[in-house]
Amino acid sequence: MPRKPRVEFEGAIYHIMSRGNRGDAIFLDDKDCETFLDTLDEACTKTGWLVHAFVLMGNHYHLLLETPEANLVVGMKWLQGTYTQRFNSRHKLWGHLLQGRYKALLVDGSGGDYFSAVSSYIHLNPARAKCFDLLEGKLSDFRWSSYPLYLKPAKRPVWLRVDRTLGCLGVQDDTRGRRRFADYMRKRVGEVAGSAQPMEADGSWAGIRRGWCLGSERFREQMLERLETLSGKRESFSGEEVGLHDEGEAEHLLKAGVAVLGMAEPELVALRKGADEKALIAWLLRKHCAVSNAWIAGRLDMGRADCLSRYPKRIEQTEDRELINKREQLRKITRLRD
Incomplete structure (x- = not known):
């Protein structure tokens, strides 16, 4: 059955998620995580991408990604293909590393609520997976996430943008604002720790996990219009579209x-x-x-x-x-x- 085309446009925001083939690990150690972030750095340099949040989780990764140019498909092809080559070369393996097609959830960035929900969902992944002691530890103890970098501006890569996530909470990227953001995330970790079903601790998370588009009804209509326009131009989408x-x-x-x-x-x-x-x-x-x-x-x-x-x-x-x-x-x- 033909795949739906990727909706690409200038300024688009996506929640990207990709998992290891057959659920296998795609990060075997810290060096692999470093390699992925180096590769992401190169991809952002090539494409002009902005990353608002990321987390590397053993057998999968998440990105909250903004594309100032309409170049998601070609950029993701380079990112995933290059990381796969580097992973396989380092571990003397071959074949597919990632499972099927990456997920690219379109996110409505106009009002802030949907954007903030995805950012929190990504940053709270280590808490839901209990990668640290939820009662004694801190979310910032998990290294392979953008969250610790939100609190330490001197260590941020140039492509990581924190202003939009912080702005959704009404705080600035200064000492006071970062402290308020840390307090907010501490509260969210507490909600996850107290939930019988951590994956459903927030009502908006079901849409993030299962949908193709997260936003207002108007935003959804606009994305459907874009999808219909694309479908009218191609008879088959069995392969991924290449941006101009x-x-x-x-x-x-x-x-x-x-x-x-x-x-x-x-x-x-x-x-x-x-x-x-x-x-x-x-x-x-x-x-x-x-x-x-x-x-x-x-x-x-x-x-x-x-x-x-x-x-x-x-x-x-x-x-x-x-x-x-x-x-x-x-x-x-x-x-x-x-």
Whole structure:
């Protein structure tokens, strides 16, 4: 049966959840968690994503994700595929790591209530799973969540945004506001601890766990309209749709990068496939876009796609001062859009 298409649009907010294949663990130790967050960091750099909450839970993970550009599908393909490759390489495994299709619940961010409910649901996962002593321990004792980072601003990655969750509670990102947020979450942990059914401690959680869209009736109608528009454009959705953002962004960066190098595009393409200038542009595109290796290799005339990764790696690891200077000049292009 054809799958429903992913609804993608600028500024969309999703609750993303993905589980290990057959329920198996996808994080075997702290190093795996670190690797996933490093990979998420790269994905956010490539796509411009903002993350409002996350938690890594052994055999699954949750994200409260905002996409300033309509690029959920291609970004998730890169994130999950790259993490799977890194996990399998580290543990000398092969095959699927994640189970089927990731869940992407559309979240209404207009009023705050639905957004806040998902944020709390994600942050309270360790409490529901009893990953710490609910009576003696603290929610911040669980390392692999964004919650401890809400309380320690100096340790936050640039892609983690706390203002929206805090704003839903009417507090600021300052010492007093963070203290009030910690008090609120302590109260919520108490509710989970006192519930006979922790997974149903909050009435809104059923919709988060089972629905496809969480929001007002008007928001739901708007999402259905988007879905119907998509369905009218395709006869089958047996595969995942690819957004147009990434190729457009890649073309923009390619043009800007060639200008920084003081070249014309035909000059660049005419160089040998391993030329430093091509390697620099390939590095720029690999790091800051989610286009495939095949797209980059074809666009720059760099030979086989399965051999492309060696060139950006060379630029990333170079000790050649001239190449380092050119790499940093190219990096400035991407800072202008942040």
